[in-house]
Amino acid sequence: MAFKIKAHKLMNDSSAVNFVQSPNVGGKLDPRFLVIHYTASGPGSDIAAYFSKPAAKVSAHLVIRRDGSVSQCVPFDEVAFHAGDSRWTDKTGKKFIGLNKFSIGIEIENWGPLKKTGSGWVSWTGQPVDAGKVIEARHKFGVPNGGWEIYTEAQIESSIDAAAAICKAYGIDEIVGHDDISPGRKSDPGPAWTMSSFKAKVFGRSQSDDNLMIVRSPSGLNIRSGPGMEHAAVRPDPLPDGTKVVVQEANGNWRFVTVLNSSGQMDFSGWVHGGFLFEA
Numbered sequence: 639m640a641f642k643i644k645a646h647k648l649m650n651d652s653s654a655v656n657f658v659q660s661p662n663v664g665g666k667l668d669p670r671f672l673v674i675h676y677t678a679s680g681p682g683s684d685i686a687a688y689f690s691k692p693a694a695k696v697s698a699h700l701v702i703r704r705d706g707s708v709s710q711c712v713p714f715d716e717v718a719f720h721a722g723d724s725r726w727t728d729k730t731g732k733k734f735i736g737l738n739k740f741s742i743g744i745e746i747e748n749w750g751p752l753k754k755t756g757s758g759w760v761s762w763t764g765q766p767v768d769a770g771k772v773i774e775a776r777h778k779f780g781v782p783n784g785g786w787e788i789y790t791e792a793q794i795e796s797s798i799d800a801a802a803a804i805c806k807a808y809g810i811d812e813i814v815g816h817d818d819i820s821p822g823r824k825s826d827p828g829p830a831w832t833m834s835s836f837k838a839k840v841f842g843r844s845q846s847d848d849n850l851m852i853v854r855s856p857s858g859l860n861i862r863s864g865p866g867m868e869h870a871a872v873r874p875d876p877l878p879d880g881t882k883v884v885v886q887e888a889n890g891n892w893r894f895v896t897v898l899n900s901s902g903q904m905d906f907s908g909w910v911h912g913g914f915l916f917e918a
């Protein structure tokens with residue numbers, strides 16, 4: 639998909655994407671940031687339709703469903719109500735409080751955290767989620783620990799294309815998660831969202847392989863629940879020599895990584911010492 643922006647609407651070739659105006663809007667927006675969310679909903683819920691109801695009191699600029707289809711609910715030059723209580727310090731050290739006034743919000747249809755039951759994984763509503771669509775990971779801010787629904791390839795592709803068009807049109811160079819701007823209160827988009835490779839693709843840097851690393855340690859490498867030796871291992875066995883990981887965050891010498899399984903799919907996440915990681 640090659641998106642463009644015309645009159646503050648997302649265009650797919652020459653026609654606007656599905657537009658469902660939300661009444662839940664503020665004043666004029668001159669966007670500085672892009673904020674990524676998950677909807678915490680399943681395929682049976684139409685979140686764009688929900689945003690069109692005044693009673694919802696919330697909205698976002700875009701909603702991206704599991705099949706990758708995009709709906710726009712608020713023009714990009716109007717404030718949408720997606721961030722709530724939030725704050726962020728930009729790259730230059732300038733502080734922003736209440737990110738609705740400064741950002742474009744993209745909601746991606748995804749359950750978020752899942753609970754394990756005797757028969758498998760379920761959403762917060764109790765709906766079963768296939769184990770093949772679940773990553774076991776610890777959120778970078780520690781909550782909650784468990785299963786997270788994987789985002790679909792179609793969603794990732796649509797998100798990259800839409801975000802690239804938005805960032806180019808509005809000169810945006812910072813993309814954040816809702817969890818970054820409301821830490822502790824929010825956990826979206828969560829550890830199933832590979833923010834570093836997403837940003838690399840949106841900003842046209844050389845692919846996500848930037849962040850792909852290989853574990854080099856003959857005796858294996860412990861993967862821990864936090865950035866330090868004092869944190870418990872998240873797996874009983876260390877990662878074997880040669881394990882591929884995607885680096886998500888750095889904290890001193892420690893790296894928060896997503897471990898890939900033998901077929902290259904995300905498997906689980908945790909912290910490892912960066913001294914044992916080498917370029918793939």
Ligand SMILES: [Zn+2]
Pocket residue numbers: 674675676720816824826
């Ligand atoms: Zn959110």
